Amino acid sequence: MTTTSQLHIALLAFPFGSHAAPLLTLVQKLSPFLPSNTIFSFFNTSQSNTSIFSKGPKPNNLKIYNVWDGVKEGNDTPFGREAIDLFIQSTPINFVKSMKEAEEETGVKFSCIFSDAFLWFSCELAEKINVPWIAFWTAGSCSLSIHLYTDLIRSNDETLSRIPGFLSSLRISDMPPEVVAENLEGPMPSMLYNMALNLHKASGVVLNSFEELDSIINKDIKTKLQKVLNIGPLVLQSSKKVHSDANSDESGCIKWLENQKEKSVVYLSFGTVLTLPPNEIVAIAEALEAKRVPFIWSLRDNEVKILPKGFLERTKEFGKIVSWAPQLEIFENSAVGVFVTHCGWNSILEGISYGVPMICRPFFGDQKLNSRMVESVWQIGLQIEGGSFTKNGTISALDKFFNEEKGNVLRQNVEGLKEKALEAVRPDNGSSTENFKALVELVKCHK
Numbered sequence: 001m002t003t004t005s006q007l008h009i010a011l012l013a014f015p016f017g018s019h020a021a022p023l024l025t026l027v028q029k030l031s032p033f034l035p036s037n038t039i040f041s042f043f044n045t046s047q048s049n050t051s052i053f054s055k056g057p058k059p060n061n062l063k064i065y066n067v068w069d070g071v072k073e074g075n076d077t078p079f080g081r082e083a084i085d086l087f088i089q090s091t092p093i094n095f096v097k098s099m100k101e102a103e104e105e106t107g108v109k110f111s112c113i114f115s116d117a118f119l120w121f122s123c124e125l126a127e128k129i130n131v132p133w134i135a136f137w138t139a140g141s142c143s144l145s146i147h148l149y150t151d152l153i154r155s156n157d158e159t160l161s162r163i164p165g166f167l168s169s170l171r172i173s174d175m176p177p178e179v180v181a182e183n184l185e186g187p188m189p190s191m192l193y194n195m196a197l198n199l200h201k202a203s204g205v206v207l208n209s210f211e212e213l214d215s216i217i218n219k220d221i222k223t224k225l226q227k228v229l230n231i232g233p234l235v236l237q238s239s240k241k242v243h244s245d246a247n248s249d250e251s252g253c254i255k256w257l258e259n260q261k262e263k264s265v266v267y268l269s270f271g272t273v274l275t276l277p278p279n280e281i282v283a284i285a286e287a288l289e290a291k292r293v294p295f296i297w298s299l300r301d302n303e304v305k306i307l308p309k310g311f312l313e314r315t316k317e318f319g320k321i322v323s324w325a326p327q328l329e330i331f332e333n334s335a336v337g338v339f340v341t342h343c344g345w346n347s348i349l350e351g352i353s354y355g356v357p358m359i360c361r362p363f364f365g366d367q368k369l370n371s372r373m374v375e376s377v378w379q380i381g382l383q384i385e386g387g388s389f390t391k392n393g394t395i396s397a398l399d400k401f402f403n404e405e406k407g408n409v410l411r412q413n414v415e416g417l418k419e420k421a422l423e424a425v426r427p428d429n430g431s432s433t434e435n436f437k438a439l440v441e442l443v444k445c446h447k
């Protein structure tokens with residue numbers, strides 16, 4: 001390996017859910033540790049680029065490229081799974097085309113391909129130009145482990161208990177649907193399966209997590225991959241305001257929290273993608289109203305329309321609904337008592353980083369697995385009874401947090417994990433700090 005004169009890092013983003021924004025956060029963190037003439041070329045769809053770059057300034061040495069999203073000219077923009085499938089079907093040709101443009105425009109060959117782990121074909125692109133492939137797994141080590149065990153899981157249900165680090169708590173119903181899909185040929189299952197088969201070729205696999213959260217799982221995946229680099233939680237490091245643009249408290253949530261009692265508020269948010277089923281929105285609303293518990297609920301305008309008639313008026317003394325909440329600043333406030341979540345990885349890690357226990361209502365992807373970890377392995381929260389929100393199930397979950405000893409135990413457990421997270425990012429010798437240094441060295445090297 002030799003050090004190059006100029007680094008040009010290709011960043012390949014997966015443009016759905018909360019994937020592209022953490023990749024950008026990572027670039028912002030890496031940039032000061034690399035030579036000042038380093039070029040970053042960021043490849044992502046135009047829609048996702050618009051969304052993530054509207055939230056703050058971009059580094060000067062980062063060039064943005066729009067890759068084709070797979071939608072033919074004149075066709076309507078699809079949503080949800082259809083949009084994802086079209087995009088996957090347009091890879092890798094869409095990336096290859098834009099990457100060629102970037103090399104021509106800058107006149108500098110790529111020194112490294114740093115991609116979302118989903119985009120496994122990056123390993124073939126990197127091999128072709130003889131540069132390292134570094135993969136970014138934007139979720140936890142628990143779900144990464146499950147993907148690496150896809151063949152074993154598909155061979156027999158009983159093998160689940162053989163996967164290290166889950167305390168025999170796993171159920172087949174916790175599995176990401178792609179891992180247990182009837183056939184692996186659909187765009188998404190096939191992409192994730194290929195990722196599992198190819199990830200060992202990556203020079204490094206980077207995770208926004210910390211080793212001490214899942215030490216047994218990490219020990220195990222280190223035997224399967226070349227270099228496992230947990231460098232998180234990114235939100236506990238310098239640029240935490242990158243994600244949430246709430247410094248100005250436009251929503252008024254922070255001011256509102258100042259008047260609430262310690263650990264009394266329920267914060268509800270279900271991420272950037274999900275729309276809750278109407279009956280569950282109504283069930284939550286009825287439970288909050290019946291308990292008269294102070295709440296902040298991040299709820300989009302189209303969902304607000306589903307709330308029971310008069311709900312906003314009747315709850316305005318103790319509740320607040322906003323279309324986008326400054327989640328990190330909310331978690332920093334000691335008035336927050338419990339987080340009701342869909343169990344997206346960023347939300348889970350943010351809850352842990354700020355010591356907030358959780359009520360889980362997972363939907364898809366890694367969410368059910370994350371929820372299992374929260375309830376059975378880390379013991380920092382509860383899954384909602386019956387798997388979906390009902391009025392009584394929601395009241396009963398809130399009671400456990402506010403009226404029963406169980407809530408205190410879960411709160412103490414999450415506080416313990418928060419301490420470990422803070423240790424991991426200690427600037428002198430934290431495990432994530434050390435892993436970050438190793439990542440900088442990896443990015444600096446040429447094959």
Ligand code: UDP
Nearest residue numbers: 017018271272298324325327344345346347
């Ligand atoms: N988020 C936020 N305010 C909201 C809703 C979400 O700041 O009102 C942020 C949250 O802090 C997290 C991200 O959006 O960083 C959601 O990511 P996650 O992985 O939890 O879920 P996804 O959006 O991928 O389903």
